[in-house]
Amino acid sequence: MLKLFQDSGHRAFLLADRLANAIFGTKWNPFYYLGTMAFFFFYIVLISGIYIYIFYDTSVVDAYTSVEYMTHKQWYLAGVMRSLHRYASDAMVTTMVLHLLRGFFSNRYRGARWYSWTTGIPMLVMVFAIGITGYWLVWDKLGQFVAVRTSEWIDWLPIIAEPTARNFLTNTSITDLFFRLLVVTHLGLPLMLLGLMLLHVTRLNYARINPPAGLAIGSTLALLVLSLVKPAVSHEAADLSTLPTQLNLDWFYLFIYPLMDQWSMGAVWALVGGGALLLALIPWMPPKRREPVAVVYPDDCSGCNLCVVDCPYEAIRLEKRTAATASGRYAHLPIAEVEESKCVSCGICTGSCPSSTPFRHSDEVSTGIDMPHRNIRDLHAATREALAKLTGPTKVLVYGCDHGVEMSKVMQSEVAMISLPCTGALPPSFIVYALRNGADGVFLTGCRSGDCFHRLGNDWVDMRIEHKRKPYLKRSVPHERVKRYWAAATDHKQLIDEIESFCQSLRDLPPATVKAKAEAQDATTSRETRG
Amino acid sequence: MQILRYLGQALWYLLFIAFIGYFSTSPAYTFMEPGQAMIKLAFNHSGKLKKPCREFTKEELAAKPQQMRIKFDCPRERSPVYVVLEIDGKRVFEKTISPSGLSKDMPSPLYERIPLKAGKYQLHLGMRDHVDTKGYDYEFNGPITLAPSQILVIGFDPDRKEFTFQ
Numbered sequence: 001m002l003k004l005f006q007d008s009g010h011r012a013f014l015l016a017d018r019l020a021n022a023i024f025g026t027k028w029n030p031f032y033y034l035g036t037m038a039f040f041f042f043y044i045v046l047i048s049g050i051y052i053y054i055f056y057d058t059s060v061v062d063a064y065t066s067v068e069y070m071t072h073k074q075w076y077l078a079g080v081m082r083s084l085h086r087y088a089s090d091a092m093v094t095t096m097v098l099h100l101l102r103g104f105f106s107n108r109y110r111g112a113r114w115y116s117w118t119t120g121i122p123m124l125v126m127v128f129a130i131g132i133t134g135y136w137l138v139w140d141k142l143g144q145f146v147a148v149r150t151s152e153w154i155d156w157l158p159i160i161a162e163p164t165a166r167n168f169l170t171n172t173s174i175t176d177l178f179f180r181l182l183v184v185t186h187l188g189l190p191l192m193l194l195g196l197m198l199l200h201v202t203r204l205n206y207a208r209i210n211p212p213a214g215l216a217i218g219s220t221l222a223l224l225v226l227s228l229v230k231p232a233v234s235h236e237a238a239d240l241s242t243l244p245t246q247l248n249l250d251w252f253y254l255f256i257y258p259l260m261d262q263w264s265m266g267a268v269w270a271l272v273g274g275g276a277l278l279l280a281l282i283p284w285m286p287p288k289r290r291e292p293v294a295v296v297y298p299d300d301c302s303g304c305n306l307c308v309v310d311c312p313y314e315a316i317r318l319e320k321r322t323a324a325t326a327s328g329r330y331a332h333l334p335i336a337e338v339e340e341s342k343c344v345s346c347g348i349c350t351g352s353c354p355s356s357t358p359f360r361h362s363d364e365v366s367t368g369i370d371m372p373h374r375n376i377r378d379l380h381a382a383t384r385e386a387l388a389k390l391t392g393p394t395k396v397l398v399y400g401c402d403h404g405v406e407m408s409k410v411m412q413s414e415v416a417m418i419s420l421p422c423t424g425a426l427p428p429s430f431i432v433y434a435l436r437n438g439a440d441g442v443f444l445t446g447c448r449s450g451d452c453f454h455r456l457g458n459d460w461v462d463m464r465i466e467h468k469r470k471p472y473l474k475r476s477v478p479h480e481r482v483k484r485y486w487a488a489a490t491d492h493k494q495l496i497d498e499i500e501s502f503c504q505s506l507r508d509l510p511p512a513t514v515k516a517k518a519e520a521q522d523a524t525t526s527r528e529t530r531g
Numbered sequence: 532m533q534i535l536r537y538l539g540q541a542l543w544y545l546l547f548i549a550f551i552g553y554f555s556t557s558p559a560y561t562f563m564e565p566g567q568a569m570i571k572l573a574f575n576h577s578g579k580l581k582k583p584c585r586e587f588t589k590e591e592l593a594a595k596p597q598q599m600r601i602k603f604d605c606p607r608e609r610s611p612v613y614v615v616l617e618i619d620g621k622r623v624f625e626k627t628i629s630p631s632g633l634s635k636d637m638p639s640p641l642y643e644r645i646p647l648k649a650g651k652y653q654l655h656l657g658m659r660d661h662v663d664t665k666g667y668d669y670e671f672n673g674p675i676t677l678a679p680s681q682i683l684v685i686g687f688d689p690d691r692k693e694f695t696f697q
Contacts, residue, residue: 023539030543090551145562155642161631163642166573169684170697222544223551230552241697242680243563248556258560 009105014488017451026450028215034099036211037219039197041092044220046190048085052078056137058183059176063139064237071233083227089131090252091223096124104282108453111290112203112313112344114283119200121280126193131253133186139179142247144168144238149257156265171240203342205314206456292372293343296336299328300355301368306470307336307349310424312455315342316349316369336369346454347371347425351461354471356427358383367427374421383430386416387438394503397439399426401446403453409492414503415443422446424457428464428473431482441481441506443499449486458486480509563646568677570616570645574687575638578610578630579661607636610661614641617655649679656685656694669693 013031020029030037055078057066070078100120103109109117135146151165167174201207210216235247249257259268278285298321308316318334325335336349349369350356356367358380365380386397392414400407400419407417420426423446431442444461452458463469465482473482485498563569584605592600609630616624628639654675657667669687671694677683686695 020543023536023543025536086555087548087551090555091547094551152642152644161637162575162640163573165642166575166640169571169573169686218540218544219547222548226548226552229548232555241682243567243569243682245561245563245565245567245680247560247562249560250556251554261562 006105006107009101010107011490013102013105014448014490017448017488021448024215026448028212029450030211030215030219031098031102032450033208033211033215034095034102036208037215038092038095038099039209040211040216040219041088041095042190042193042197044088044223045085045092048081048088049190051081052085053187056183058180060139060174060179063137063179064234067138067140067234071231075231079231080224080227083230083232084223085134086232086250087223087226089127089134090250091219093124093127093131093252096120096127100124100279106453110283110288112315112342115203116200117283118280119196121276123193123196123200124279125276126189126196128253130186130189130193131250133182133189135250135254136182137186138234139238141235141238141244142249144240145244145247146254146257147238148240149260153260153265153268156269168240174240203314204455205309205312291345293340293345294338294347294349294369295372296325296338296369297366298325298335299330300366301335301353302330302355303334303336304354306352306354307369310348310352310456310460310469312346312348312457313342313344315339315344338369344454345371345373346422346457347374347420348422348454348457348460350376351422351425351427351464352471353427357429358433359429371421371425374425376427379418379420379426379430382418383434384437386418387434389416390414390438394506395438395440396443396499396503396506397434397441398443398445398499399423399430400444401453401457403489404446404448405487405489405492405495410496410499412496412499412503415499422452422454422457424452424454424460426461428471431465432474432477435477435481440509441483441502443502444482444484445487445495447486448488448491451488458484480505563680566649566679568647568649568679568681568683570647570677571682571684572614572616572624572641572643572645573684575640576612576658576660576687576689577638578612580606581608581610581635581662582606607634609636609639610663612639612641613659613662615655615657615667616645618647618652620653620655647677649677649681651676658687658694 017029017031020031024030026032052070055066055070055074057063067082070082072079103117103120132146132150136143136150148165148168151163151168154160155163155165167178197209201209211219235244249255256268256272259271263271294316303318305318308318316336316338319337321331321333321335338349350367350371353368353370356370356376358365360366365377367376370376383397387395390397394414396415398407398410398415398417400417401423402419402421404423407419411417423444426444431444434442444465446458446461447453449458449462460469462484464471465473465484467473467475483498483502485495487495487498584603586602587595587600587604611630612628614624614626614628615622623645624643626641626643628641629635630639631637652675654671654673656671658669659667661668669692675683675696684697686697687693688695
């Protein structure tokens with residue numbers, strides 16, 4: 001049931017991605033930058049908040065008047081800033097929720113990835129708390145409603161001896177001191193949120209915290225247009241002797257308040273508290289057996305640092321060798337060490353290890369860092385087996401990943417498939433190996449560009465092939481024999497078309513010449529991959 | 532083709548701001564109808580001590596250490612407070628409120644919202660601050676008029692020992 005729900009949600013996101021990719025391209029697709037967009041909207045909220053705070057009066061009597069001054073008298077700047085403050089806050093909560101949903105539907109929250117998920121939940125709670133206190137500060141009828149209902153909601157808890165709602169009985173019962181305390185809360189919570197934001201991305205290598213400039217400019221302009229077309233305005237001034245009647249609620253933040261009138265306060269607490277707790281614990285529900293983590297082989301690890309810089313989850317670091325690991329030809333060099341709690345078993349480290357090569361003089365293929373359950377020997381054997389199966393006029397070996405198109409869906413007579421935990425786990429030397437041992441071409445696929453399940457796998461593959469990141473694909477490999485097409489799980493038709501078109505392009509090439517050229521150049525560049 | 536992409540982006544941002552702009556204020560929520568009013572019963576009142584002070588017997592005092600021999604035994608626990616509100620003869624609120632505090636020696640807090648339609652009503656309010664009291668220790672009987680949207684706060688003045696209306 002949960003799987004079906006997740007699959008449906010994931011398909012919906014993939015569909016939306018396709019539309020956004022067509023409009024923005026993969027580099028600017030807003031759905032690929034939901035987290036960074038939330039960060040960006042937070043910066044807008046912060047800057048606009050600092051500006052309007054200059055004009056804001058923190059006393060009960062004058063708070064409303066000062067907001068009205070900004071809205072009407074200085075509408076061209078303070079008023080626009082107020083509107084930006086509100087709309088960027090709404091956009092922030094929207095992108096945060098979408099970011100959360102995307103992570104849930106695409107199953108990117110379990111195992112070692114629990115940390116980013118779980119630190120995100122208190123952030124969401126905090127954003128709501130900041131938003132709610134913000135509405136309070138305007139001290140209009142909506143602020144009055146929010147203040148009174150919030151305190152009545154808090155008073156439901158049995159830990160509160162004296163009802164806090166009694167602070168809002170009459171216009172004289174609320175003091176400037178209490179109001180200033182609220183201002184401090186509204187200013188202090190964002191600082192705490194900033195700390196949580198840093199924690200949220202702590203375990204990510206090359207964490208993206210800023211969206212592409214084009215997307216940031218487009219979103220800012222859009223919010224600016226909204227601020228001018230529909231400026232944020234207040235309700236009437238708060239008056240505790242009269243009831244608020246009709247309210248223009250900000251549904252992004254205040255959706256729980258109508259629930260307080262429909263349900264009991266206890267039920268709303270159950271929804272909010274229970275919901276937050278459930279979300280925080282969801283990475284362990286149901287418990288999942290973790291896949292084995294990467295293992296370092298001291299005799300083959302040269303301490304080159306490539307796996308350290310390639311690991312998307314900061315799970316590898318270089319350490320001095322101990323007596324147990326100081327063996328082999330690299331005994332005098334540092335050694336990679338895997339932090340088990342952070343490893344997600346993606347295998348990208350194996351793909352980045354220069355020792356991961358099928359061109360070995362020894363009988364057994366080995367490497368410096370490997371996945372115990374899907375190791376380099378298995379990949380070597382699978383490649384040889386797949387090459388042996390290729391009997392058609394054009395022989396194409398496809399390396400894909402477990403999170404892209406299901407390999408069985410694109411099976412063709414001229415094609416053999418191998419699926420990896422991530423395409424980034426493929427050492428470039430295997431492409432050379434396949435071409436030298438009977439393949440006319442190698443086709444690489446995996447998640448859509450910008451949406452790698454393991455964050456950076458397809459980026460690393462692109463850069464290795466384009467000689468922008470070590471280990472490089474040998475320059476001698478003819479580019480027309482290697483093709484990449486990044487496709488989501490739902491893109492099997494497009495992938496079949498791309499493979500067919502690749503087969504066709506290979507048929508037009510003179511095979512013997514190209515292979516001979518490649519082999520000749522290999523002799524001179526054989527040390528490149530170890531660069 | 533590029534123009535189509537720019538148009539698509541413009542449409543995308545338009546939908547984005549339409550979504551944000553609409554749900555930031557709409558649909559409007561009616562918390563209370565304009566003809567509604569509300570009574571808020573809100574005060575802290577300390578009930579009488581549950582048990583009166585009692586003089587220790589000579590035997591009891593003799594059993595205590597020298598420094599603990601005080602004359603009276605005064606239990607701290609206070610009695611719950613009982614409050615009842617009747618409007619036009621109909622009981623709309625009735626509650627026995629326990630004293631707060633771990634030793635139940637603090638005031639009994641009350642905060643209750645009673646929504647009503649605006650109009651004139653005959654109010655009867657009674658409170659007793661000891662469980663053994665027959666009838667009410669404090670009582671109010673009289674007419675009230677609630678204007679549309681008015682919030683009438685009923686409190687209790689412990690010095691004048693009477694209900695207050697704000």
